[in-house]
Amino acid sequence: MVLLAKMALGFGATVVLAGAYTFREGLLRVDVDETRGRGQHVHVWLPAAAIPMAMHFVPRGQMLRAGEQSAKFMPLVHAVAKELQKYPEADLVEVHDGPQYVHIRTHNGNLLIDAEEPGQTVHVSCPLATIDDVSRELAALAPAS
């Protein structure tokens, strides 16, 4: 019985630690809800720490192509993400235009984008540190100009 309890505790502690490690950088969250037409709903929740890790499993050729295609704007994305980390709580842009609404802000070190229009809402949340990591890696893959 004691042995079983110890095994359960070990397994539980491992799961907790693995979970804490995986989610230490927060979540990448994308929620898209359409209420018009066929009414598609997309909900993606990914541990942010897994994204830079997953990039190492993408074939080299694909990554080089991604780096090439994003070469023009990735240094800008990287610069913005790096600087925004200094402002973990900030309202950056808020636009109301009739029924349309866009809100871009940082909260707890995450970049949050909320966009609403009749029939569709989009919410994106991504840790700034993850954007920084990914953009840095993609910028490094860009061909030297």
Next chain:
Amino acid sequence: MTTRTRPLFPVTAFLAAAFLYAPLGIQAQTSSTQSGTSAYGERWLHVRVISTNSRGETVRVNVPLELAEKVLPAIDHDRLHKGKVRIGGMDCDGVDVRTIFEAVRNSRDGEFVTVESKDQDVSVAKKDGQLLVHVHDKNKPKHSQVEVKVPMKVVEALLSGSKDELDIAAGLHALAGQGDVELVSVKDDENTIRVWLDSKNVTTD
């Protein structure tokens, strides 16, 4: 506590403490940054547009000057390159913007341009180290007023680059050294536009 459960105590205590203190840490971080005033030395550029038309458009933009200053050199598009805008050959209705800036910089305080007509009044002046532009459009039902106030140090920083360019990054850096100032104010029958600088990270109307 029994002898069987005693070995589990340190682990349970650690996990309990971790779960108890984690939300407190987040709460503390959140509450410390919720206030409107940002950390010492931070300067924020605010833009607010409010329309009273049927759509009721409102735009609020808050940008930390330091961020703008560091990000601007990363933009390489059209005339903007490394934080500088090329104005060589720029056609502003035949007006040489740079020459006007330089003339104003080297002159004493005073009103340089005064145009009074049936449609609008325009004045350009330099006062207390600031370049002031005032336009009063009389054509609209509710007369439109445009006020632009640019510190001369910012004008000088803008002109610090080579002859055919304006150094926007230097201008932003100079702007950061200014106190709270309202840079642009436009009021007409439908729109209110304000661009101002302060140390708050939220827009207070």
